[in-house]
Amino acid sequence: MTTESKQDTRPGAAVLLGAAGAALVAGLLLAFVAWLAADAAAVRSVLVSTALVVLVIGFGVYVLDVVASIMPRATVLVALVTYAVQLVVLAAVVLGLARNGMMDDTLDRRWFGGAVAVTTLVWMVAQIIAAMRARIPVYDLPEAGAR
Template sequence: MTTDAPRTGQADRDSGASVLLGAGGAALLLGLAATVVGALVSGSEAALGALVGTLLVVGVLGFGSFVVNVVAGLMPAAALMVAMLTYTLQVVLMGLVFAILSGSGLLDSTVDRGWLAGVVIGGTAIWLVSQVVLTTRRRIPVYELPSQVTTQPAQGGER
């Protein structure tokens, strides 16, 4: 059979944590691999840049996805508004972190600017692709039809 059993209640619904963990894990693996490659190819500055980029991607995108997931579970009608606001705040936060790092002089001496930017771009791309793939594999219906109610004929032969 190719049909799934119908969902029977809120307890059967997946919380979305599997998508969050999967996307975060993919970005983390990419970042850790980039950290090792950066250390081998360009030294400790590149490794630190890749590590900072990894922490930035996993922290900012993970927190944003967590907030949207919680709001979608509590108030589904507000989920789109919160998702748009969260996305805007994530972009602002990333820009703010880059401005702080640049202003502090760390990007010129301790942290490799190229490796940091590369891991942030690559990690974000991996996060988005894995989140889309994992979400579509969950096969959650947009809405559920109400269960069909069968009416019993009344006693005494009335129809």
């Protein structure tokens, strides 16, 4: 008698949501600290940078999860390309904000950069923890009798 596996068919979604949730919570806590310690520009900076990190990294993780489920052999290549694209997008957005003058008038550069660093670090740690808990197999074992 065998039992049917109750393994989640899309464990990557749980990893994505867990990491995004942790990054959002960290961003909100940092915004609260900015509200207590600085001005409204610092709070705006933290909220904008948190949203930017969650959107850019979240989209990259989503794309990688979809590719891993469709074409597992292309996962490493897509991961490298996705990482490079994420860096370019983040740099382009920051450069665009700086050229528009928003970093001088509306946002605080130090709080913006600090929030990007903190939320990215929290995202990475949460993603590692969620991936370890999801127990996503690295490879499939051959079925019994098939050699």
